[in-house]
Amino acid sequence: MKLRTENPLLRYQLFGFTVNRWKRQPVLYTTVAVAVGLTYLLVFQLIAYNEAGLSSALYLCLFMMCLVAPLMSYNLFSLEYEKQTWESLALTRLTAKEILWGKWGAALMRVGILTLLALPILLTTADLAVYVSGSLRGEHPTVLEPTTNLYVFTASVFLLFSWGALIVSLGMWLSFRLKRTLSTASTLYAGQIFVLVMLPLLYVIFSSGEMGDDTVNSLVSYWDGFSWWVVSFFHARIIMYLNPFFTASQLGTLATPYGGWWTDSWTGGSYYDGLMFMGWGFAQSFVYLLLAAIFAGLIHRGLKHAWRK
Amino acid sequence: MLDVKGLRKEYGALVAVRDIYFQLHPGDVFGFIGPNGAGKTTTIKMLATLLEPTAGTATLNGIDVVRQPEEVRPLLGYMPDFFGLYEGITVTEYLEFFAAAYRIPKAQRAAIIENVLELTDLTVKKDAYVETLSRGMQQRLCLAKSLVHDPILLLLDEPASGLDPRARIEIKELIRELGAMGKIVLVSSHILPELADFCNKIGIIEKGELLVWGAVDEIVQQLQANRILEIKPLSEPEALIQRLEREPHVHGVETRNGSLYVHFAGGLEEQADLLASLVHDGYRIAAFREESLDLEDVFMQITKGEVS
Numbered sequence A: 001m002k003l004r005t006e007n008p009l010l011r012y013q014l015f016g017f018t019v020n021r022w023k024r025q026p027v028l029y030t031t032v033a034v035a036v037g038l039t040y041l042l043v044f045q046l047i048a049y050n051e052a053g054l055s056s057a058l059y060l061c062l063f064m065m066c067l068v069a070p071l072m073s074y075n076l077f078s079l080e081y082e083k084q085t086w087e088s089l090a091l092t093r094l095t096a097k098e099i100l101w102g103k104w105g106a107a108l109m110r111v112g113i114l115t116l117l118a119l120p121i122l123l124t125t126a127d128l129a130v131y132v133s134g135s136l137r138g139e140h141p142t143v144l145e146p147t148t149n150l151y152v153f154t155a156s157v158f159l160l161f162s163w164g165a166l167i168v169s170l171g172m173w174l175s176f177r178l179k180r181t182l183s184t185a186s187t188l189y190a191g192q193i194f195v196l197v198m199l200p201l202l203y204v205i206f207s208s209g210e211m212g213d214d215t216v217n218s219l220v221s222y223w224d225g226f227s228w229w230v231v232s233f234f235h236a237r238i239i240m241y242l243n244p245f246f247t248a249s250q251l252g253t254l255a256t257p258y259g260g261w262w263t264d265s266w267t268g269g270s271y272y273d274g275l276m277f278m279g280w281g282f283a284q285s286f287v288y289l290l291l292a293a294i295f296a297g298l299i300h301r302g303l304k305h306a307w308r309k
Numbered sequence B: 001m002l003d004v005k006g007l008r009k010e011y012g013a014l015v016a017v018r019d020i021y022f023q024l025h026p027g028d029v030f031g032f033i034g035p036n037g038a039g040k041t042t043t044i045k046m047l048a049t050l051l052e053p054t055a056g057t058a059t060l061n062g063i064d065v066v067r068q069p070e071e072v073r074p075l076l077g078y079m080p081d082f083f084g085l086y087e088g089i090t091v092t093e094y095l096e097f098f099a100a101a102y103r104i105p106k107a108q109r110a111a112i113i114e115n116v117l118e119l120t121d122l123t124v125k126k127d128a129y130v131e132t133l134s135r136g137m138q139q140r141l142c143l144a145k146s147l148v149h150d151p152i153l154l155l156l157d158e159p160a161s162g163l164d165p166r167a168r169i170e171i172k173e174l175i176r177e178l179g180a181m182g183k184i185v186l187v188s189s190h191i192l193p194e195l196a197d198f199c200n201k202i203g204i205i206e207k208g209e210l211l212v213w214g215a216v217d218e219i220v221q222q223l224q225a226n227r228i229l230e231i232k233p234l235s236e237p238e239a240l241i242q243r244l245e246r247e248p249h250v251h252g253v254e255t256r257n258g259s260l261y262v263h264f265a266g267g268l269e270e271q272a273d274l275l276a277s278l279v280h281d282g283y284r285i286a287a288f289r290e291e292s293l294d295l296e297d298v299f300m301q302i303t304k305g306e307v308s
Helices: A008-024 A026-050 A054-072 A078-082 A086-090 A096-124 A127-136 A150-178 A181-207 A213-217 A222-232 A244-255 A269-277 A282-306 B040-047 B069-075 B091-101 B106-119 B135-147 B165-180 B192-196 B216-223 B237-245 B268-280 B295-302
Strands: B002-011 B014-024 B029-033 B055-060 B076-079 B153-157 B184-189 B201-206 B209-215 B227-233 B250-256 B259-264 B285-291
Touching (some): A008 A096, A008 B091, A026 A096, A054 A150, A054 A244, A096 A150, A244 A269, A244 A282, B002 B040, B014 B209, B029 B192, B029 B295, B040 B153, B040 B184, B069 B076, B076 B135, B165 B184, B184 B192, B192 B295, B201 B295, B209 B216, B227 B268, B237 B250, B268 B285
Parallel strands (some): B029 B201, B153 B184
Antiparallel strands (some): B201 B209, B250 B259
16 A cells, blocks of 8 residues: 555544644543543552453453444544535545545554553563562562463464454444444444354353364364364354454463463463464454455445545 | 536436536636525536536536546535534644645645635634634635635535525625636525626526526526516506507506506517607606516526426
């Protein structure tokens, strides 16, 4: 994609609202910023003091992403239709790509900022946090087994970002298609509840809790892992394996493979290897990003057709 | 020059716009008149490249509106009947946004925005937030936005709708000024007195069909082939009515409020002859004048009150 150096839409989407609103309602926005900051610190401390694992922290971050990401995209196009500004925008010399990038890029950057904000929380669950936690209690700090590794940490960050990217892309597409802000927002939230809660619940009920662990255990190569993914797309278990919360739970397993700090005897064994061969966390992130790109492509096509760009 | 050739828009069985033809030249202010639902907005949207016509085309300075929408867009400014503005930014920031979106070089933007603000009389509001402006000022800002890239064609769909009398007058003055600047201005409205003051050309559309178009004076003249003369006699009118009914150019006489309204088929010469003969025959005439047609009369004579 050729990106021009100046994209007024991107600038407006990123700063247009924020800067002026900050200037006009400083008390309100300072209050909100302080409240968010305090909540952030509270969460940070809770994780640190309770020595929460990576999965718990990642659940929290994913939950926040599920809540906040729709707010970053639900009105990107619907507001243009509702406020009748789209015609003026369509008649400018901005290309379909620039309009798409102006809105999508701004939303992705916000997802990126949210992901960056989650980094300290995720890092807190690593061995460094345990060390600090011991120090704060006045105990002699102990160097413990690492509770995460680079693979798991990177996969967690990718998972978080890519899920956010998928939600904002879907939100933007729905906003473009439905042309109504309220419909888009409600569809996004209801859709997430359906996909993340209802479908897995139905799957667990109807599959008697069968998660396909045996097949994961039997994977012995990356090719096996790839084939497993391909086959899974034609199997109902994909509902679980593409669920970011289930992915997060298994990333927790990968974080403490051979003797976690809470037990010296447990070993991940072949299940751990299977997850590694499946590219666990990265594979799901790739699918989310692919879907996000497809939604962006659909909007681009829509802009070219409906806006005659 | 704007050359509209057989523009047609169909929605299934419904023909919204039926093979419209007209030409406009720089400086023309064209009043596009028609009842609600006649096809004005559809036509304007086709000219604005926002809607693809079913058939026909239009060219602006030789560039095809239908086939080359991207090329023609920088040449036109469009103000829709229902419009919104980006909020949370100031008037100047709003115009800067569109100046950038129209690829006006950064170095030129400040001067252009200053000129446009001055033209639309918004200079005093340049630092005001867009959403705090009155409806009339927002209308002017929307027009200012349509002018930042110096278009040669302005498409204004109901520009004075919802405005108070002062704002209406200001918008009218502004449109007149734009015409004087050599721009082609197409203004749609169903409120005729709004257009009568500043349009040099009009087109009347009904049920998707452009019934008539051309210079206002020419259309009025065409329609005035059957003139109405108002004669106010000082004496009892009965004898005068009988006398008038014997005249070869008179097709009928009505009496209203003590005046006679004579349907007269002759020209100015015949009018003068009639007056002279009446005076010669001893009728005492207090007033003798031709009832002139205004845009409303033209509209009422041409249209039947139907929508497409």
